[in-house]
Amino acid sequence: MYKDSNYHLPVLYREAIETLSIKPNGVYVDCTAGGGGHSSGIIKRLNENGFLLAIDQDPEALLVTRKKLESLRDIKAQYILVQDQFSNIKEILANSNITKIDGLIADLGVSSYQIDTASRGFSFQQDGKLDMRMNPKSKMSAFDFVNNASQEKIAEVLRKYGEEKFANRISSNIVFQRSQKTIRTTYELVQIIKQVMPARSRREQHPAKRTFQAIRIYVNQELAEIEKLLDALPDCMASGGIIDIISFHSLEDRIVKRIFQKWENPCTCPPDFPVCTCNKKPLGKRVNTKGFVASQEEINRNPRSRSARLRVFKMN
Numbered sequence: 001m002y003k004d005s006n007y008h009l010p011v012l013y014r015e016a017i018e019t020l021s022i023k024p025n026g027v028y029v030d031c032t033a034g035g036g037g038h039s040s041g042i043i044k045r046l047n048e049n050g051f052l053l054a055i056d057q058d059p060e061a062l063l064v065t066r067k068k069l070e071s072l073r074d075i076k077a078q079y080i081l082v083q084d085q086f087s088n089i090k091e092i093l094a095n096s097n098i099t100k101i102d103g104l105i106a107d108l109g110v111s112s113y114q115i116d117t118a119s120r121g122f123s124f125q126q127d128g129k130l131d132m133r134m135n136p137k138s139k140m141s142a143f144d145f146v147n148n149a150s151q152e153k154i155a156e157v158l159r160k161y162g163e164e165k166f167a168n169r170i171s172s173n174i175v176f177q178r179s180q181k182t183i184r185t186t187y188e189l190v191q192i193i194k195q196v197m198p199a200r201s202r203r204e205q206h207p208a209k210r211t212f213q214a215i216r217i218y219v220n221q222e223l224a225e226i227e228k229l230l231d232a233l234p235d236c237m238a239s240g241g242i243i244d245i246i247s248f249h250s251l252e253d254r255i256v257k258r259i260f261q262k263w264e265n266p267c268t269c270p271p272d273f274p275v276c277t278c279n280k281k282p283l284g285k286r287v288n289t290k291g292f293v294a295s296q297e298e299i300n301r302n303p304r305s306r307s308a309r310l311r312v313f314k315m316n
């Protein structure tokens with residue numbers, strides 16, 4: 001069993017809270033409550049007219065967030081916790097009678113707790129039932145994917161979401177091995193990957209790292225979730241509202257970067273047009289075009305922050 005304090009160390013905490021420029025009476029959304037780290041930082045800065053909505057698709061994460069928020073002293077603002085996917089943000093806001101929000105954070109991916117809990121099946125370093133669902137009730141688990149998808153589909157997923165060079169070899173071995181015996185555990189999958197990985201490729205990183213990342217992203221539809229969230233946000237934000245997105249790999253970050261750029265410069269006129277005729281107006285501005293990365297001190301304290309990048313957008 002975990003202690004709440006080591007459930008998950010929030011990444012880029014100071015940068016995220018500072019860039020949100022929290023208005024004490026504002027309405028804030030934490031799309032990825034996790035262990036409640038960022039939610040706590042937000043709610044501490046709100047007064048009795050402020051409001052926090054914390055979302056997570058994992059019911060265990062929400063239990064931890066609830067305990068964490070309840071343990072804070074002198075909290076004046078109201079808050080609610082919602083178990084859902086953040087791509088449903090419009091419906092969640094409507095059901096909570098919220099019309100516009102002043103700030104939102106999404107700290108993407110999985111929590112340390114999810115990774116470190118063997119029974120959730122996310123880790124190639126611990127043996128557990130193959131699962132990898134953040135929402136334990138969602139339809140497809142890693143077990144379903146690995147044992148049922150076609151070889152072509154598995155190879156495509158490994159290439160697309162894991163940038164795995166050996167996608168063909170790995171997917172062929174998965175299909176061969178599952179014809180002998182159902183693949184049930186993380187360690188069985190690790191063995192199947194190791195059997196076909198050349199020795200040289202094992203020196204740089206764990207041979208199963210890319211495959212596990214790819215399957216996790218696919219099973220949880222992580223990239224589609226980000227796109228749907230960002231698609232919905234312009235209609236949800238108040239004027240001057242701030243969006244903070246923390247991503248952990250280039251596939252996620254590329255989406256956030258591209259969409260923020262498009263919001264800042266939506267003009268679709270050919271570059272040689274002397275004046276804009278499309279009349280698409282900027283939605284706001286990126287706060288720091290390169291985004292924020294963790295300091296060496298934070299990386300030493302929390303190695304998971306090494307690959308994190310926070311991008312911030314301020315609406316007009």
Ligand SMILES: C[S@@+](CC[C@H](N)C(=O)[O-])C[C@H]1O[C@@H](n2cnc3c(N)ncnc32)[C@H](O)[C@@H]1O
Pocket residue numbers: 008009010011031032033034035036037038039055056057058061084085086087107108109110111112134225
């Ligand atoms: C990196 S952790 C967040 C940690 C949190 N910021 C903290 O300070 O403790 C990511 C959390 O987001 C949740 N999550 C990921 N994708 C989600 C989605 N599409 N909808 C809702 N929750 C999601 C995961 O279940 C996980 O608990």
